[in-house]
Amino acid sequence: MKKFLKISLTIFAVLALAIGGYLLYILKFKQYDVADEEVDTIVEEPYTIELPGDEFSLEDQEVAEGDASNGTTNGEQTTSDESSTAGNQSQNPTQTGKSQTTTTTTTTTNNSSTRQPTTSPAQPASKPTVAAIKQKYAPTFSNLEAQADQKLGALIGRAQGEYNAKKANGESVDYGYFYNKYAGAANALEANTDAAFHTVLNAVENDLVKHGYDKSYAQSFKSEYEATKKARRDGILDKVTGL
Template sequence: MKKKLKIFLLLLLIIILATTGALLYFIKFKEYDVADEEVAQIIEDPYKIEMPDGTTITVDANGDVVDSAGTTSTPVTEGTSSEGTAADGSKGEGKSSGDKVPSSTTGDSDTNEPSQKPTVGSIKKKYVPVLENLQSQADNKLNTLVSHAKKEYSGKKANGESISYGYFYTKYVGTANELEALTDVVFEDVIKVVEKDLVANGFDKSYAQNLVDDYNAKKKARKDSLLNKVIGL
C-alpha cells in the first residue's frame, strides 16, 4: 500500500512539474506574434505633464524625457534648481518656459521678494495636481489596454478560435510593464523637481519621500486592479 502511494505521489509530482514547465515555456520563452497597431498606439501616445512653473514634461515611447521646448529633461530640473537662486525665490524661470510665465510672477528684479517663505506643505501642495494628472493618464492608458484585451478575447471566443493564455500574457502584461516603466520615468523626473524645490528653500529633500510612498502604493493598487481585470477575462 505504501509503495503504491509513493508511486502515485511521484506521478503526481511529475505531472505538476511538467505542467509548470509547460506554462513557463508558453508564458516566458515561446515567441508570439503580438504586433497590434492599437496596442502600439497606447505606448506611443506620450505622457505630457505640465509643471507649476509652466514647463511641460513629455515622455515618449522610448522613455526619452523632453520639456516644452523639445530639449532633454536636464534643463527642466536645472530650471527648477534656478528657483532657489532666483530673486523672487518662488517661481524661477526655466530656460524653456520663460515665455509661458507672466512677467509679473517671475522675479525680473531683486525687489520682487516674497513676503512669506514657502513651507514644506505649500511646496509639495504645488505638485499634487501634477502627480494626480500623471495617475489619471496612467489609469486611462491601462483601462484602454484592458478594454482592448477584452475585445480581442471576446472576438476570438465568438469566432471559435483557440485561446492562448501565453499569447495574452505576453502581449498585454508586457505592454502594461512598458507603460509602468514610462510612468516611472515621468514620476522620477517630477520628484527630482520637488526635491530641488525643497532644497532651494532650505528644506531636506527627504520631505518628498511620502510622495514616493504614495505613488508606490497607488502603483501596487493599479497592478492589483489590472490583475483582477485580466483574471475576469
C-alpha cells in the same frame, strides 16, 4: 501498499513538473507574434508633464514698482522743464518781464528738484513652507495619475476587445499569447509611468533644496505613488482573471 504510494507520489511529482514546465514554457519562453499597432500606440504615447513655474516674488514686484515710479517722476520733470522753456520763449522782451520769468523758472526748477519718488523700504521675499511647495506640485501629480489610468484603461479595453472577438468568432483562446502580449505591454507602460513620475519628483526635491529644505520631504509623494501602483496592479489581475 508502500510501493503503491511511492509509485503514486512519483507519478504525481512527474505530472506536476510537466505541467509546471509547460506553463513556464508557454508563459515565458514560447515565442508569440504579439505585434499590435494599437497596443504600441497606447504604451509609447508620451506623458504630458506641466511643471509649475516659480512664483513672482515680492522683491521682484518692488523692483518693478520702483522702476515704474522713477519713470513717472522723470517724465514729470521733463514736462516741467519743457513748460519753463516754452515760457521763456514767449516772454515780453522787457526787463520786468525777464525778472518775472527768471523768478518763475527758478521756482519751477526748485519744485522739480524737490520731487522725490516715494518708495517703501525693500523687504525680503517670504520663504515658502514645505506644505506650500508640495501643494504647488499636487495638480501635476494628479494629472499624471489621470493619464496613467487612462492609458491603462485603454490597454485593458484592448485586451477585452480582442478576447471577446476571438470568442465571438469561435476561435480558440491561447492564454499564453494573451499573457505575453498584455503583461509585456503593461510592464512597458509601468516603466514609462515611473519615468514620468520621477521627473516630477526630482522637480519637487530640487525646489525643496532651493528653499533650504531637505529633499526627503518629497518622499510622501513616492509612498503614495507606490501604493497607487500596487492597487493598479491588483485591479489589472482582477480584470484579467474575469476574462
